[in-house]
Amino acid sequence: MVTYENRQPQEDINVTQRHPLKSFAIYAVSALVLVVVLVVIMQFAGGFLAKRVPFSVETRVMDAIGIELGDADASPEMKRYLNELAARLIEHMPLPDDMSVIIHYDDEDVFNAFATLGGNLMFYKGLLSTLPHENALAMVMAHEIAHVLHRDPAVGLGGGVASMLVLAGLTGNAGTGPASSVLSSAGVLTGAQFTRRMEISADEAAVSALGGLYGHTAGADALFRAIAEQRQKSGGRGIEDGADVFERFLATHPIDADRIRAIVETSESLGIPTSGETTPLPAAFKSWL
Amino acid sequence: MIGLSQIVFFVLLLLSGFVIGSVAERRHRKSIIKRELQFNALPAIASRRPAEDRPYAQMLVTGSVVIGSDYFKTFLSGLINLFGGRVTPYESLIDRARREATLRMKEQASQLNASYVFNVKFETMRIAAGRVPALEVLAYGTALVATDQHA
Numbered sequence: 484m485v486t487y488e489n490r491q492p493q494e495d496i497n498v499t500q501r502h503p504l505k506s507f508a509i510y511a512v513s514a515l516v517l518v519v520v521l522v523v524i525m526q527f528a529g530g531f532l533a534k535r536v537p538f539s540v541e542t543r544v545m546d547a548i549g550i551e552l553g554d555a556d557a558s559p560e561m562k563r564y565l566n567e568l569a570a571r572l573i574e575h576m577p578l579p580d581d582m583s584v585i586i587h588y589d590d591e592d593v594f595n596a597f598a599t600l601g602g603n604l605m606f607y608k609g610l611l612s613t614l615p616h617e618n619a620l621a622m623v624m625a626h627e628i629a630h631v632l633h634r635d636p637a638v639g640l641g642g643g644v645a646s647m648l649v650l651a652g653l654t655g656n657a658g659t660g661p662a663s664s665v666l667s668s669a670g671v672l673t674g675a676q677f678t679r680r681m682e683i684s685a686d687e688a689a690v691s692a693l694g695g696l697y698g699h700t701a702g703a704d705a706l707f708r709a710i711a712e713q714r715q716k717s718g719g720r721g722i723e724d725g726a727d728v729f730e731r732f733l734a735t736h737p738i739d740a741d742r743i744r745a746i747v748e749t750s751e752s753l754g755i756p757t758s759g760e761t762t763p764l765p766a767a768f769k770s771w772l
Numbered sequence: 773m774i775g776l777s778q779i780v781f782f783v784l785l786l787l788s789g790f791v792i793g794s795v796a797e798r799r800h801r802k803s804i805i806k807r808e809l810q811f812n813a814l815p816a817i818a819s820r821r822p823a824e825d826r827p828y829a830q831m832l833v834t835g836s837v838v839i840g841s842d843y844f845k846t847f848l849s850g851l852i853n854l855f856g857g858r859v860t861p862y863e864s865l866i867d868r869a870r871r872e873a874t875l876r877m878k879e880q881a882s883q884l885n886a887s888y889v890f891n892v893k894f895e896t897m898r899i900a901a902g903r904v905p906a907l908e909v910l911a912y913g914t915a916l917v918a919t920d921q922h923a
Contacts, residue, residue: 484825487815487888491808494801497867499860503790503848506860510851517854653854660905661843662850665782733776 518666521649522673526642530677533641534634538582538602541637545601552603553587561588561771565606565624568617572625575695576632576688584628590772594713596623598630600637608772613709617762618702622689622746629688635681646674675735682736683745690749699759700750707739789843796842797864804871811878816889816913823888828916833889835876838899839869840906866907870894873911886915 494500553562565586573584584602593607604627614620630636650670654663693700731738737745750757765771822828841849845861852859873894881889892913899908 485823487817487823489808489812489815491805491812492871498864499858501860503794503844503861506852507844507848510848510855514851514854660850660853661847662854665847666854668778730776 514662514666515669518650518653518669519673521653522646522670525645525649526674526677529641529643529645530638531641533637536637536641538579538634542601545599545603552599552605553589554591557588557590558771560767561611562586564765564768564771568621569604569624569628572621572628572692572696575692576625576628578628578632582631584631586624594710596627598627598636600640602631604628604631610706612769612772613706613713614764615705615761616702617764618693618697618700619705619709620764621693621696622700622703623706625689625692626682626685628692629685630681632688633681633684635685639678639681642677643674646670672733675733678735679737682742686737686742686745687749690746690755691753694750694753694755697759697762699756700746701757701759702761703746704743707742711739785843786847787844789845789847793842793844797868800868800872801864804868804875807875808871811875811882814878814882814886814888816874816878816881816892816911818892820891822890822914822916827919828887829919830914830916831884831886832912833877833880833884833886833915834910834912835873835878835880836908836910837869837872837876838906838908839865839872841865846905866896866909869896869907869909870911873909877911877913881913881915884915884917886917888916889913890916 565588569584569586578584582602584604586604586606588606588608588611590608592609594609594613596604596606596610598604604624606624610623611620614623647670650667654666690700690703693703731741736742747757822830841862845865848861849859852861874892877889877892890913892911895910895912897908897910899906
C-alpha cells in the first residue's frame with residue numbers, strides 16, 4: 484500500500500545561505516564602481532568631443548534656439564558698463580580671435596551669474612547689488628569669461644548629456660527599482676567632481692586677469708565672503724567654521740573658504756600682490772540696477 | 773542637488789528595512805517551522821491520483837498569502853538586477869510565502885477533517901506595482917475527507 488507523508492524541508496535548499504549584508508557590500512560596491520567609471524568615461528568623451536566643436540557652432544546653436552537671455556528692456560547703462568568692463572578684462576585674457584563674449588543683464592533679484600553657450604554671460608541684479616567694488620565684479624566676470632575661454636559650457640553639456648544617457652540606460656530598465664535613484668545620484672555626484680575642477684581653473688584664470696587689469700587681487704574674494712554671509716544669515720555655517728568632507732564632496736562648486744585661500748595661493752604663485760587700492764563701482768551703479 | 777539629509781534619510785530607510793525585515797523574517801520562519809511540524813500529519817501531495825485505500829469525499833481547499841518585501845531587499849535586488857545572477861534577497865521571501873500558503877491550505881483541510889490534500893498547485897502573482905513590491909502566493913488542492921469515519 485502507498486503511504487503518503489510530508490517531511491520537514493531542509494532550510495538551505497530553496498534559500499541561498501548567504502548573509503544579506505555580504506551581498507549588499509559586494510553589489511553596492513560593484514554598482515558604484517560601474518556608475519563612476521561609466522560617468523567618468525562619458526564626461527571625458529563628451530567633453531573631448533564637445534571641445535572639438537568650433538566656437539562658431541555654439542553661437543549658431545544659440546541663435547537657432549533663440550532664447551532671449553536677460554531682460555531686453557533692463558537698464559541699458561548697466562549693460563553698457565558690464566560689456567565695457569568685459570572688454571577691459573578680455574585684454575588680459577588669452578581669448579582667441581573667433582571667440583567673443585556678450586554680457587546680458589536681468590533686474591531679477593537672483594543671486595547668480597553664469598556663462599552659457601556662445602559666449603553669453605548672464606548677470607542678475609540680486610548678485611550685482613551685493614558687490615562692494617569693481618574688483619569683486621571683475622573677479623566674477625573674469626571667472627565667467629574663463630568658463631567661455633575653457634569651453635566649459637560646451638564641455639559640461641557634452642559630458643553631461645553623455646553621462647545622463649548612460650545613467651538612463653543603466654537605471655531606466657524596470658529592474659533596478661529604488662536603487663535607480665541612488666545610482667543616478669552617484670552619477671550626478673561623479674559629474675560634480677568635474678564641474679568643481681572647472682570652477683577651480685576658472686578662478687585661477689580670473690586671478691590672472693585681475694592681476695593684469697588692476698595689478699593686484701585685493702577685493703577679489705568679496706563675492707565669496709558675501710555668499711558666506713548670506714548663508715550665515717539663513718542659519719548656515721560661517722566662513723570660519725570650515726566645511727566638512729561631506730559638504731565638499733556634495734557641492735558643485737568649491738567651498739568659498741577654499742576659493743578665498745586659492746585666490747591668495749594663485750596670486751602668490753603668479754607673483755601678483757594681494758593687497759592694493761580697490762576701484763569703486765561707477766557712482767551711478769546703484770541707480771542702474 | 774543632493775543634500776546630507778537625503779543621504780541620512782536613505783541610510784535610515786535601508787537600515788530600518790534591514791533590521792525590521794530581518795527580525796520579521798526570523799519570526800515568520802520560526803512560526804512556519806513550528807506549524808509545519810504540527811501539520812506534517814496531514815500530507816499535501818502533488819500527485820493527481822488520490823489515495824484509494826478507503827472512500828473519500830473530495831473538496832477544494834485553498835490557502836493564500838500576500839507578503840511584502842522591505843526596502844533593503846528591494847534595493848539590494850535592484851542592484852543585483854544590474855549584473856544578473858541569483859536574486860537571493862527574494863528567495864527567502866518567496867520560500868516563506870509558499871510555505872505559509874501551504875500551511876493555510878492545510879489549516880482549511882484540517883478543519884474539514886481531511887486526511888490528505890492531493891493535486892497541490894501553486895500560483896504566484898505580483899500584486900503591488902509600487903517601488904517596494906508585494907506578492908501573492910496561492911496554494912490549492914483537493915482535500916480528501918474520509919466518508920467512513922469509523923473505519
